[in-house]
Amino acid sequence: MAETSRSFPESWRKRTPRAELLIWVGWFALVALFTFCWQVMTQDTIWAFVTDAPTQAADIGSRMIPPRWSYLPALMEPLWDTINMATLGTLLAVIMAVPVAFLAARNTTPSVRFIRPLALLVIVSSRSINALIWALLLVAIIGPGVSAGIVAIALRSVGFVAKLLYEAIEEIDQNQVEAVAATGASTAQVIDYAIVPQVLPAFAGICVFRWDINIRESAVLGLVGAGGLGLKLQDSLNVLAWPQVTVIFILILLTVLISEWVSARVRHAII
Amino acid sequence: MPTVWRRPPLITNPRLRWAVYLGSLTYLVLAFASVDVNWMRVYEGLDRGLRFVKGFLVPDFVSRWGDIAQGMQESLTMTVTSTVVGILISVPIGIGAARNIAPLPIYLVCRGIIALSRSFQEIIIAILFVAMFGFGPFAGFLTLSFATIGFLAKLLAEDIEDIDEAQAEAVRATGAGWWQVVNYGIQPQVMPRLIGLSLYRLDINFRESSVIGIVGAGGIGATLNTAMDRYEYDSAAAILIIIIVIVMIAEYGSSIIRGRIQ
Numbered sequence: 001m002a003e004t005s006r007s008f009p010e011s012w013r014k015r016t017p018r019a020e021l022l023i024w025v026g027w028f029a030l031v032a033l034f035t036f037c038w039q040v041m042t043q044d045t046i047w048a049f050v051t052d053a054p055t056q057a058a059d060i061g062s063r064m065i066p067p068r069w070s071y072l073p074a075l076m077e078p079l080w081d082t083i084n085m086a087t088l089g090t091l092l093a094v095i096m097a098v099p100v101a102f103l104a105a106r107n108t109t110p111s112v113r114f115i116r117p118l119a120l121l122v123i124v125s126s127r128s129i130n131a132l133i134w135a136l137l138l139v140a141i142i143g144p145g146v147s148a149g150i151v152a153i154a155l156r157s158v159g160f161v162a163k164l165l166y167e168a169i170e171e172i173d174q175n176q177v178e179a180v181a182a183t184g185a186s187t188a189q190v191i192d193y194a195i196v197p198q199v200l201p202a203f204a205g206i207c208v209f210r211w212d213i214n215i216r217e218s219a220v221l222g223l224v225g226a227g228g229l230g231l232k233l234q235d236s237l238n239v240l241a242w243p244q245v246t247v248i249f250i251l252i253l254l255t256v257l258i259s260e261w262v263s264a265r266v267r268h269a270i271i
Numbered sequence: 272m273p274t275v276w277r278r279p280p281l282i283t284n285p286r287l288r289w290a291v292y293l294g295s296l297t298y299l300v301l302a303f304a305s306v307d308v309n310w311m312r313v314y315e316g317l318d319r320g321l322r323f324v325k326g327f328l329v330p331d332f333v334s335r336w337g338d339i340a341q342g343m344q345e346s347l348t349m350t351v352t353s354t355v356v357g358i359l360i361s362v363p364i365g366i367g368a369a370r371n372i373a374p375l376p377i378y379l380v381c382r383g384i385i386a387l388s389r390s391f392q393e394i395i396i397a398i399l400f401v402a403m404f405g406f407g408p409f410a411g412f413l414t415l416s417f418a419t420i421g422f423l424a425k426l427l428a429e430d431i432e433d434i435d436e437a438q439a440e441a442v443r444a445t446g447a448g449w450w451q452v453v454n455y456g457i458q459p460q461v462m463p464r465l466i467g468l469s470l471y472r473l474d475i476n477f478r479e480s481s482v483i484g485i486v487g488a489g490g491i492g493a494t495l496n497t498a499m500d501r502y503e504y505d506s507a508a509a510i511l512i513i514i515i516v517i518v519m520i521a522e523y524g525s526s527i528i529r530g531r532i533q
Contacts, residue, residue, distance in 0.1 A: 034355045041348035049405030056403045084302045128518035130482040141320040143312035220394045
């Protein structure tokens with residue numbers, strides 16, 4: 001009896017004792033890592049500033065209200081710039097991303113061993129650097145202004161669009177490709193008639209989705225000098241004009257909400 | 272009856288199609304007209320661009336290594352702590368924002384918190400937190416935690432709403448209370464995805480931690496900004512290379528772990 005009760009415990013347990021122990025060790029390691037990171041992170045923190053935060057927050061809050069609505073007309077041109085940066089940047093990104101995606105997809109790349117890794121490297125580099133950092137570099141290189149913002153948005157979006165597009169290309173129905181190829185079509189015709197129609201809805205969805213993200217990002221690119229609403233935000237922050245900051249925040253929020261709505265509607269219509 | 276096959280257009284309604292074409296064209300003309308490119312400045316900048324490319328080919332890890340190490344340390348610790356705290360807060364909010372297990376008032380409050388967290392991008396939250404909590408990684412930690420809540424709680428809530436109700440129903444039929452239903456009927460169903468999303472968010476938080484330093488919230492972004500301001504493109508290139516490598520490792524590692532769990 002003792003033997004059976006050991007191998008089949010009375011009450012139901014989800015896991016074996018060994019698995020439970022492993023999970024506990026895992027949790028312990030996580031807690032230890034967290035505590036260690038917390039210690040390292042806060043070693044230079046001035047706690048007086050942290051405990052002071054509620055007062056500061058109340059102070060800033062009281063300065064932000066009421067918003068200076070008379071500032072709104074001055075924001076219309078930066079708003080137009082912001083939308084342009086997002087839209088033209090997305091457009092430029094799409095133009096660059098399509099060939100990269102076809103080179104990266106396993107079923108369309110000319111060479112799995114040489115060209116595909118190169119295309120994947122382009123995608124990873126573009127994706128791992130934030131649009132703000134791209135803007136920081138480009139403002140230094142081509143000077144402050146909307147054009148730096150457009151290129152920054154484009155360089156950041158290439159990786160995103162190309163990654164989602166090449167995944168869509170890899171998931172296509174291969175039978176259609178074979179059917180078109182069987183009619184004697186050339187490689188370009190196979191791509192045009194068998195692959196493009198299959199990925200076109202996904203592609204349009206990806207573009208609109210990225211455009212929506214880009215609206216958010218281009219709103220703050222001005223912080224590093226790339227034009228748009230962020231530039232006005234930086235100006236207002238520098239002179240501590242909090243009532244203007246409130247107006248900018250509200251405008252950014254509205255723009256983001258509208259772009260999200262538009263993108264959701266368009267994607268819903270396509271897919 | 273046409274004798275030649277034509278491929279069907281993406282937008283079937285011809286009026287809407289032409290309206291979209293015409294609208295896009297008008298917009299593009301207007302947009303391009305409003306972007307003034309200073310070609311002289313671009314030409315002058317090419318020289319700097321070249322120096323930057325050279326910096327990438329011969330990155331300088333050594334001369335600013337102290338600053339880079341400090342920045343990386345801040346970024347990495349900020350990433351870990353903010354992800355952990357963010358997850359701890361977003362799990363209850365995510366449960367509260369799932370319509371199938373939360374009562375309406377709690378649902379509305381939690382959805383409100385998620386909407387608030389999602390509507391502003393990290394950098395704007397960072398500006399506010401830096402103004403409140405002072406410069407340094409603590410403000411960055413708060414920013415990333417706050418941003419994690421909106422992301423993770425929303426996806427967790429959607430996941431809970433999509434669960435197989437039969438399993439929760441079966442657990443409920445044994446006489447289990449609300450907690451027990453969540454623990455035995457729902458948690459096992461959403462756990463793999465929650466772990467996957469947490470790893471994904473860890474990845475995102477690292478990327479973001481490299482940016483929010485630009486507005487003073489600590490991390491490698493501040494070091495990068497300084498390097499750019501000093502025109503030390505070789506140090507800046509070194510920082511960018513480190514960021515890319517860490518992001519690649521994080522992405523590769525998390526995809527392996529996610530593949531094993533799901």
